[in-house]
Amino acid sequence: MVDVKHVSKVYGNKNVINDVSVKIAKGKITSFIGPNGAGKSTLLSMISRLIAKDEGEIYIDGMDVTRCKSNELAKKISILKQSNNINIRLTVKELVSFGRFPYSQGRLTKEDRKFVAEAIRYMELEDIQHKYLDQLSGGQRQRAYIAMVIAQDTEYVLLDEPLNNLDMKHSVQIMKVLRKLADELGKTVVIVIHDINFASCYSDYIVAMKDGRVIKEGTTDEIITPSVLNEVYDMDFKIEEIDAERICVFYS
Amino acid sequence: MKLIYLIIGFIILAVTSLFLGVQDISPLDLFSLTEAQAHVLLVSRIPRLVSIILAGVGMSICGLIMQQLTRNKFVSPTTAGTEDSARFGILVSLMLFSTASPLVKVLVAFFFALLGTFIFMKLLEKVKYKDAIFIPLVGMMFGSIVGSITTFFAYKNDLIQNMSSWLQGNFSTMIQGRYELLYISIPLVAVAYLYANKFTIAGMGEEFSVNLGLNHKQVVNIGLVIVALITATVVLTVGMIPFLGLIIPNIVTMYRGDNLQNSLSHTALLGAVFVLACDIFGRVVIHPYEIPIGLTVGVIGSGIFLYMIMRRKAYE
Amino acid sequence: MSNKSKLAILAVISIALAAAFIFIDLGSNWDYALPRRIKKVYAIVLTGAVIAFATLVFQTITNNRILTPSIIGLDSLYLLIQTFLIFAFGSMNFFVTNENINFVISVGFMVLFAGFLYKLLFHGGGQNIYFLLLVGIIFGTFFRSITEFMQVLIDPNEFLVVQDRMFASFNNVKTDLLLIATVAVILITLYSIRYLKYLDVLSLGKDQAVNLGIDYDHVVKRLLIIIAVLVSISTALVGPITFLGLLVANVAHQFLNTYRHTQLIIGAVFISIIALVGGQLIVERVFTFTTTLSVIVNFIGGVYFIYLLLKESKSW
Numbered sequence: 001m002v003d004v005k006h007v008s009k010v011y012g013n014k015n016v017i018n019d020v021s022v023k024i025a026k027g028k029i030t031s032f033i034g035p036n037g038a039g040k041s042t043l044l045s046m047i048s049r050l051i052a053k054d055e056g057e058i059y060i061d062g063m064d065v066t067r068c069k070s071n072e073l074a075k076k077i078s079i080l081k082q083s084n085n086i087n088i089r090l091t092v093k094e095l096v097s098f099g100r101f102p103y104s105q106g107r108l109t110k111e112d113r114k115f116v117a118e119a120i121r122y123m124e125l126e127d128i129q130h131k132y133l134d135q136l137s138g139g140q141r142q143r144a145y146i147a148m149v150i151a152q153d154t155e156y157v158l159l160d161e162p163l164n165n166l167d168m169k170h171s172v173q174i175m176k177v178l179r180k181l182a183d184e185l186g187k188t189v190v191i192v193i194h195d196i197n198f199a200s201c202y203s204d205y206i207v208a209m210k211d212g213r214v215i216k217e218g219t220t221d222e223i224i225t226p227s228v229l230n231e232v233y234d235m236d237f238k239i240e241e242i243d244a245e246r247i248c249v250f251y252s
Numbered sequence: 253m254k255l256i257y258l259i260i261g262f263i264i265l266a267v268t269s270l271f272l273g274v275q276d277i278s279p280l281d282l283f284s285l286t287e288a289q290a291h292v293l294l295v296s297r298i299p300r301l302v303s304i305i306l307a308g309v310g311m312s313i314c315g316l317i318m319q320q321l322t323r324n325k326f327v328s329p330t331t332a333g334t335e336d337s338a339r340f341g342i343l344v345s346l347m348l349f350s351t352a353s354p355l356v357k358v359l360v361a362f363f364f365a366l367l368g369t370f371i372f373m374k375l376l377e378k379v380k381y382k383d384a385i386f387i388p389l390v391g392m393m394f395g396s397i398v399g400s401i402t403t404f405f406a407y408k409n410d411l412i413q414n415m416s417s418w419l420q421g422n423f424s425t426m427i428q429g430r431y432e433l434l435y436i437s438i439p440l441v442a443v444a445y446l447y448a449n450k451f452t453i454a455g456m457g458e459e460f461s462v463n464l465g466l467n468h469k470q471v472v473n474i475g476l477v478i479v480a481l482i483t484a485t486v487v488l489t490v491g492m493i494p495f496l497g498l499i500i501p502n503i504v505t506m507y508r509g510d511n512l513q514n515s516l517s518h519t520a521l522l523g524a525v526f527v528l529a530c531d532i533f534g535r536v537v538i539h540p541y542e543i544p545i546g547l548t549v550g551v552i553g554s555g556i557f558l559y560m561i562m563r564r565k566a567y568e
Numbered sequence: 569m570s571n572k573s574k575l576a577i578l579a580v581i582s583i584a585l586a587a588a589f590i591f592i593d594l595g596s597n598w599d600y601a602l603p604r605r606i607k608k609v610y611a612i613v614l615t616g617a618v619i620a621f622a623t624l625v626f627q628t629i630t631n632n633r634i635l636t637p638s639i640i641g642l643d644s645l646y647l648l649i650q651t652f653l654i655f656a657f658g659s660m661n662f663f664v665t666n667e668n669i670n671f672v673i674s675v676g677f678m679v680l681f682a683g684f685l686y687k688l689l690f691h692g693g694g695q696n697i698y699f700l701l702l703v704g705i706i707f708g709t710f711f712r713s714i715t716e717f718m719q720v721l722i723d724p725n726e727f728l729v730v731q732d733r734m735f736a737s738f739n740n741v742k743t744d745l746l747l748i749a750t751v752a753v754i755l756i757t758l759y760s761i762r763y764l765k766y767l768d769v770l771s772l773g774k775d776q777a778v779n780l781g782i783d784y785d786h787v788v789k790r791l792l793i794i795i796a797v798l799v800s801i802s803t804a805l806v807g808p809i810t811f812l813g814l815l816v817a818n819v820a821h822q823f824l825n826t827y828r829h830t831q832l833i834i835g836a837v838f839i840s841i842i843a844l845v846g847g848q849l850i851v852e853r854v855f856t857f858t859t860t861l862s863v864i865v866n867f868i869g870g871v872y873f874i875y876l877l878l879k880e881s882k883s884w
Contacts, residue, residue, distance in 0.1 A: 009756070047786075048776060048779065050778050050779070068883065069783075070778065070781050070782060070784075071781035071782075071783075072781070073781060074780050074781025078779055079779050080779075081775050081777070086772050086773060086776070087631060087773075088771050088772070088827045089825070089827070090827060094827070098768075098769060098772060098776070098780065099780075101769050101780040101781065102780055102781040103602075104767050106765045106768060106769070120725055265735075266638055270880070303745075305827060318723060325701075330709070371874070371878070373791065374878065375877050375878075378877070384736070385698045386628065386698045388702060389635075389698055389701050389702050389705065390634065391633065391706075392639075392702075392709075393639055394874070394877070396639065396810070397811065397869075397870035397873055397874065398870070400810060400811060400866035400867060400869075400870045401866075401867055401870050401871070403863060403866065404863050404864070404866065406868035407863050409858070409865075412731055412734075420716045420717060428654045494713060495709070543717070544717060544720075545718045546713060546716070546717075547713050547714065547716075550710060550712075550713030550714075551710060551713060551714075554706050554710040554713075557706055558703060559701060561703070
């Protein structure tokens with residue numbers, strides 16, 4: 001379980017995260033939603049120790065994130081940021097192999113290779129595994145990065161806007177994979193997502209944030225209601241049930 | 253800060269500058285000048301004052317134009333390779349036409365300064381990582397590379413120590429007959445005033461300016477020509493004055509905001525005041541010797557520049 | 569062609585050039601010339617290897633192929649130290665003539681300065697690394713201002729001694745110095761081995777490196793210190809060759825086209841040796857000592873760098 005306790009972060013004199021406490025359940029998909037500047041990505045980065053927090057504590061399975069050895073954490077939790085500007089030329093397979101670094105420190109064992117091959121197969125990247133990343137489409141590249149995270153084989157997988165810049169087909173593809181990760185492999189998936197309907201259709205829990213605070217958290221059914229969403233986004237929502245999924249209509 | 257304070261400061265400093273030096277001249281003597289005093293005033297003091305003002309105003313305006321065109325506060329003739337390129341041009345003119353007149357030298361220096369600044373602008377287009385700090389870094393890197401090419405030729409022609417002396421800005425050599433080239437900057441500054449708004453718009457980017465019906469290329473080119481020509485004349489006559497074009501516009505924007513037309517006269521005046529103050533300081537502090545302006549401004553300028561980038565950090 | 573055979577070819581060329589350097593025109597006086605030449609080649613190989621390694625690691629940490637560690641002001645500081653010693657105590661002084669003392673003073677001050685810069689960077693944690701570089705380069709300008717001031721004042725005969733130190737030279741390598749430098753380099757190499765495995769991951773960028781379990785601040789701090797010490801040693805040993813590292817690291821990247829640092833480092837070291845030994849051969853045989861190697865290397869490195877900048881922008 002990820003346990004965030006009274007965490008704050010200040011940039012200059014702006015409180016981007018203000019006394020946030022939240023618990024993230026194991027084996028489920030939890031989505032963070034909220035308007036721009038709500039602090040979702042910052043919180044995700046703090047959970048994964050990419051940026052330091054100013055106050056509060058974060059525990060992952062009882063281990064304090066700031067005190068724990070970085071290498072141990074890398075076997076427990078992985079993060080994929082929205083912009084991955086790697087400026088070296090790598091093939092898909094080489095990228096995925098990097099996911100094994102926490103275990104092998106760069107020298108791949110037979111077992112590592114097995115994990116890499118499996119991750120590539122899982123993301124259906126076999127055909128293009130020897131292509132360079134800069135030759136791929138946005139969707140393929142995103143899948144390659146996710147394959148790397150799968151090879152890293154962590155219990156917790158954090159993704160910051162994984163659907164950014166993807167078309168509908170690829171977005172659905174990625175979300176289905178994340179669902180599979182939770183359901184088949186028992187991973188805990190945490191995502192920051194802007195498309196409220198993807199959040200509604202694919203996540204188990206939703207945390208709604210605004211102005212650096214958590215406004216509401218709960219199961220998807222509890223959050224995807226007109227009143228909660230109105231409070232989060234300051235606009236009117238209509239919610240329709242289509243094929244047993246709650247779909248938000250907010251375009252007018 | 254009101255413009256009037258700057259004007260008062262400017263007048264006080266200008267008068268001080270005129271009557272400061274080994275040869276005693278006091279303002280009271282003005283109506284009963286001896287021949288020697290009149291000579292000193294005409295041949296040395298006035299040329300010095302005029303060149304200080306022209307160089308200070310010119311370099312500050314150059315910095316301001318460059319910052320507007322690139323939308324980056326840390327770009328200036330020093331941090332974009334313009335000064336280094338001008339120096340390279342001077343060396344080339346010395347090598348090719350050893351008896352070149354100042355006008356030929358300034359033309360060659362201008363050509364190189366323009367080319368260097370142009371390359372820098374091309375680099376900016378290509379840089380993906382448009383971090384405010386990364387861009388001056390690339391510019392200074394580029395400048396030092398141009399510098400190393402200059403060194404290569406200077407070494408081959410035994411001109412290294414010679415070069416060091418025009419590398420360092422120095423007003424003590426500004427006497428009648430050696431500073432007149434600086435007058436070129438007066439019409440250029442006037443053009444800068446006319447184009448002030450257009451530079452601001454051009455800095456927003458090509459698409460933005462085309463949308464507003466502005467000939468983007470032309471405006472940018474005019475800006476670069478002004479910058480290169482002023483820099484070339486200043487480097488040739490006075491020498492390099494590091495960071496001057498960087499710090500003055502920044503100090504002005506700190507209290508005036510970003511609109512170019514508002515800040516032009518402030519920048520020009522503050523540039524003159526700053527250089528006057530630095531020059532007077534350099535003349536007084538180890539009297540009767542003097543510290544060249546390049547060193548004074550180099551030291552104070554690096555200090556202020558450092559302070560500025562640290563301060564920027566605190567805001568993020 | 570596989571990278572292993574490319575590396576083998578580089579090794580063969582390096583050895584061939586070194587052999588050519590040692591044995592061409594050895595003449596009958598070989599018992600005098602041979603040890604001298606071997607020493608010279610050894611100094612070249614040591615310097616080349618150190619600079620290649622330092623620059624490659626530096627570019628990986630900064631995730632940028634157009635930067636070189638010399639630009640953080642170490643070169644300028646070295647020149648300031650040398651100029652100051654000659655300016656203050658004269659060229660016949662103990663601090664100038666005793667190579668060992670001079671070496672220790674130079675390395676000491678350069679490492680201190682780098683330490684100070686890093687303190688600035690890591691104070692408060694996680695500063696932008698470009699910030700460090702910009703601060704360094706500004707200090708470089710600051711040092712240069714003071715150096716140039718002193719250079720103008722120095723007596724022209726004394727200036728020749730300064731000028732000698734402005735450019736790296738392999739012509740008069742002192743045996744004692746080689747010994748100290750070798751010991752220092754071996755110690756640092758042993759210390760740095762444990763960090764080498766992180767380099768591949770560091771080239772993915774900070775976020776990925778942290779994600780993959782690297783204690784980023786700790787590792788980068790250590791590597792930066794290693795780089796500063798190595799650059800200081802090579803500068804104090806032969807003098808500044810600012811753009812050698814830039815040249816060889818980029819050629820290594822282009823030639824080997826891999827991200828694996830084991831191959832990149834070996835390749836860069838060989839390329840560096842080829843450039844320096846080959847360059848020195850040309851200086852001695854073609855130019856017959858009328859120019860110095862570092863001036864040529866800086867020139868070629870600079871031109872190549874501008875070409876790189878204008879050609880592609882993917883790597884930065």
